[in-house]
Amino acid sequence: MNIKTMWRHIKESFKSIKRNGWMSIAAVSAVAVTLLLVGSFIAILMNANKLATDIEEDVSVRVYIDLAAEEEDRIQLEEDLAALDEVESIGFSSRAEELDNVIGSYGDEFGLFEGDDNPLYDVFVLNTTSPELTADVANQAEDMNYVAGVNYGGATADRLFYIMDTVRNVGAIIIIALIFTAVFLIANTIRITIFSRSTEIEIMKLVGATNWFIRWPFLIEGALIGFIGALIPVGIISYVYLRGFDTIMRYLSGTYFALLPPQPFLYYIIALLLGIGVVIGSLGSSLSIRRFLKV
């Protein structure tokens, strides 16, 4: 097909979108709402995933020391831990320091636990030689004497992954329902176009237009509705992400946790949303073309 013909099809589609007025607006809005949700879900999930991975890669294992441990038990435990091949270094944090940390991050209400009421343990903080060994070291430490408990990034990460799974499943159901609505609305819009142009289509067929020649304007109309609908969430998500990224990264400064940088992450989301928009649009119009055009 030559460029002139394509250009003609595109002009036809724009005319038709204008002519269908409210129907086009409804279809565009449906796509916009759908993709706004899709985009937000993806942005949140991908970042949660990134954080969980960051946490998982946090190489430290925290070994809580039983309150019953005497000084020599403690020294023995430290030696045992240091003897593990996978352990690179050992740090110590007393229960008083631990409480200060808690008060530092969660607030002064925890101040009443100071002194003998302190519910926390003394802690050995182990750094492993490489991130994937944390679980292994944690398991070995757990079996040692006078160990009250072991904690490592992996546990938190697992919990995060679990929450994300739930969010993802619920989100997927909502998004699928919305995509159906959008496809349905686009199919309806295209159906109206097809009906309003039935004489024209009949004549096109009579004088020997190929089926694809007849289909193209409708396909493009659907794709355009999807594309225009995608532009709105692309704008909103880009703006919010850029602002949100700066704000959140300020909070995270000093930690090794980070959100996905807007570049290239935003580019991927933009491409994905525009892509989904066009696919939804073409799908909607294909449905109508098949049913009502019989070409």
Add this chain to the structure above:
Amino acid sequence: MIVMSNVYKKYPNGITAINGLDVKIDQGEFVYVVGPSGAGKSTFIKMIYREEMPTKGTVKVGEFDLANMKLSKIPFLRRHVGVVFQDFKLLPKMTVYENIAYAMQVVGKNPKQIQKRVLEVLDLVGLKHKVKMFPNELSGGEQQRVAIARAIANMPRVLIADEPTGNLDPETAWGIMDLLEEINNQGTTIIMATHNSDIVNSVRHRVLAVENGRIARDQEQGEYGYEH
């Protein structure tokens, strides 16, 4: 050029409109199709441009075998077969010029070819001075001329007309008839279904009288008329 043999057409509702029809029409012929209402004239005509598919038998138009043709080939058959109807079927929002140009655009002709040919066919049908008018600004006869101009714009080898004068007064009908004659003289096969006995009897051509879905009479230079 057009060959039908042992053709049957049964519509989904059970009516058999064509019932064992045989006919052969050569390139350049002018053929009238006459017969009572419901005889199957329109069905016969629709099978030539593959609007209807025969239930049984073979229909050949040029190199196209219509009973065994891929759907995707239909557009290419139709570029060889122009069609004109009683109700013109012009697009009301387009001018005379655009109505004809449109038919050429959709088959991918380039703008230069289109402009040249549209003016040529408008000249032939005598409406060159009304290129910019809209269909509702034209008389019935003029609208039918535009429809004919459109049908021949892509230079089909066959022009089919199903009661082209059905909506026109006798005077205007004669004008359309003259035009079809002229197109026929340029070598285009013309197949015309009609109830107009004056025309058939005055401008003599081959007559196919269809009755009950069969050719009841096939006569060179024939007269209008049928038994029932």
